[in-house]
Amino acid sequence: MSSLLILILIVAFFAWYLSYSATRLDRLHHRVETSWANLDSLLQRRAAIAIEIARSEISDPAASLLLTFAAHQAREASIKDRSQAESGLSGALGILLEGADEISGAHEKALVLELQELNSKIKMAIAIHVDAVNRTTMVRAKPIIRLFRLAGNAPEPVVYEFEDDVL
Amino acid sequence: MMPISKKRIGIVCPYGWDTPGGVQSHVGDLAQYLISAGHNVSVLAPALSDENLPDYVVSAGRPIAIPYNGAVARVLFGPIAFARVRQWISQGNFDVLHLHEPAIPSISLLACWAADGPMVGTFHAAAKRQKVSFAVVPFLEPVIEKLTARIAVSEAARETLKEHLETDAIVVPNGIYADRYRDGVLEPRWSGNTLGFIGRFQEPRKGLSILLDALPRVVSAFPDIQVFVAGPGNPDEALEVIEPNLRDRIHFLGRISEKEKANFLTSVGLYIAPNTGGESFGIILAEALASGASVIASDIPAFDSLLGHGKYGTTFTSEDSKDLSAKIVDLLSHPDERLKKAKLGKEYAQSFDWDVVAEKIFDVYEMAMAGGRKVTLASENRSWNKFLGRE
Structure with missing residues (x-):
């Protein structure tokens, strides 16, 4: 009799634990979505500024071509290729910003300033996103979650490898 | 100044408001700065008495003095405090929650457990690795990972966080005028x-x-x-x-x-x-x-x-x-x-000027709020409230 009771308790606890783990994982997936949405919008804004810089007087024709190309590529890349495309854009912008002190013209100065502010925000957004992805991958890898397929149909989060030092 | 998009911000301070301390004065200064920037701020903190509290502070109850990490900490927990925390969250209708020291056994941790949505945690402590942390990490981890973004006040605090909870943080220092x-x-x-x-x-x-x-x-x-x-x-x-x-x-x-x-x-x-x-x-x-x-x-x-x-x-x-x-x-x-x-x-x-520091903190808030949802009670706590007839 008592062994039946214990069995029921164990099953109940196990059911609770499964539901708890599923909620936990669901939250993490949500966190990844949020941090990606945030990073994505910041990167889109950066691409827009890059195109504007390409049209301004800061950049020579070669740089304009490179920037426009990199910006469009970054905008159109799929999530998986995104970080590589964005790194290309970072590189192009980095070369341009090296001589940022000598830039004249109010509009150009404002553009560069906006870009610099954006870059520091992007750094933060990357840190937040990378952490969310790491956490989620860690929890997804747990045996119990894999065994009971608690991740459901949620796609594996994509690691965003951004070259920090380029920024 | 910050862009004028007024937000409802809830800040939780884990230590007794009436006792002077670094975390308390940081929270106070931050709240005042955010209010002067036009935001709607509510601070939840333990307090010995409701008198003399600034109008942006809500008392969560009387703090208890317990020895923690080599000092006496005035913290608060328990079912009554937890009910207060849930009530404050469900009535606050916040856009973002900012929890200070969520790894300390006090109301920040309770708030982190009770809430769902955009949450930012600030970690102040820089402590050496203690044996006991091995034992508490399994309890803390699922709660702490609900935070959308983490802030550490120094590189030392960031290292502590990495070592204890295996999670990274953005370094934003404490502010001064x-x-x-x-x-x-x-x-x-x-x-x-x-x-x-x-x-x-x-x-x-x-x-x-x-x-x-x-x-x-x-x-x-x-x-x-x-x-x-x-x-x-x-x-x-x-x-x-x-x-x-x-x-x-x-x-x-x-x-x-x-x-x-x-x-x-x-x-x-x-x-x-x-x-x-x-x-x-x-x-x-x-x-x-x-x-x-x-x-x-x-x-x-x-x-x-x-x-x-x-x-x-x-x-x-x-x-x-x-x-x-x-x-x-x-x-x-x-x-x-x-x-x-x-x-x-x-x-x-x-x-370290507040003009710089508060802007950075608000940048982190904005990132946490990117999903566009508000802070709500977590589903498991909502049903608990319903069960007790509190909703």
Whole structure:
């Protein structure tokens, strides 16, 4: 009799634990979505500024071509290729910003300033996103979650490898 | 100024509001800054009494004093506190929650457990790895990972977080009102070959005794040295342990005002911070640097990282009065070097100004809010509330 009771308790606890783990994982997936949405919008804004810089007087024709190309590529890349495309854009912008002190013209100065502010925000957004992805991958890898397929149909989060030092 | 998109911000302070402390004053200053920027801010904190609370603070109940991590912490937990926390969250309709020290057993942790949605956590403590943390991590992890973004107040705090909870954080320092300190006036009565100390000097971890032990060796090199101690406490008791022939060099000023503090830090020859531990950030050092003071501090992690590992101030081996006296004598003998370092430190300290720090914190809020949803009670807590008929 008592062994039946214990069995029921164990099953109940196990059911609770499964539901708890599923909620936990669901939250993490949500966190990844949020941090990606945030990073994505910041990167889109950066691409827009890059195109504007390409049209301004800061950049020579070669740089304009490179920037426009990199910006469009970054905008159109799929999530998986995104970080590589964005790194290309970072590189192009980095070369341009090296001589940022000598830039004249109010509009150009404002553009560069906006870009610099954006870059520091992007750094933060990357840190937040990378952490969310790491956490989620860690929890997804747990045996119990894999065994009971608690991740459901949620796609594996994509690691965003951004070259920090380029920024 | 911040872009005017008014947000409802809920901040949770884990420690008793009525007891002075670094976290409490950080939360207070931040709340006031955000309010003046046009946001709607509510702070939930334990408090001994509801009287004298600023109108943006909501009391969560009376704090309990428990020894935690080598100091007495005034924290709050338990079913009644948890009910208060849930009520505050469900009524607050917040856009973002900012939880301070969510890894401490107090209401920040409870709020993190109870809420769902955009949440930012700030970690203040920089502690060495303790055995007990192995045991508590499994409980903390699922709760802490609900935070959308994490802030550490120093590199040391970030390292602690990485080590204990295996999670990274963005470093945003604590804020000071730098302009108050930038414009400190040099007062002759405190300047010259003088050493300054600020703090509750009777607390052993503030380290006044280490400074006093170092004094005899300093006196033999600089016979005109004077020590000024500011802060609350009983000077007679403190003087008892000091050698009689040194007593007339030590001057107790008692509690000083903010304005006097700025002048004090600007005037003293060297500012000494011999704290032996328990410091999360070392806001006083940021203030001292902003005033242009030359600083000597113990090499505890928080101080070492704030002083840029010796770039903006000098460190000595913590609790080693011999090393302290050597550093004092060395700096007093090289005024040029000392002033150069202090000048560098003064420029650097501007980055602790609230205008810079609060903007950064708000940037993190914006990132947490990117999903566009509001803070709600977590589903498991919602059904619990329904069950108890609270909703």
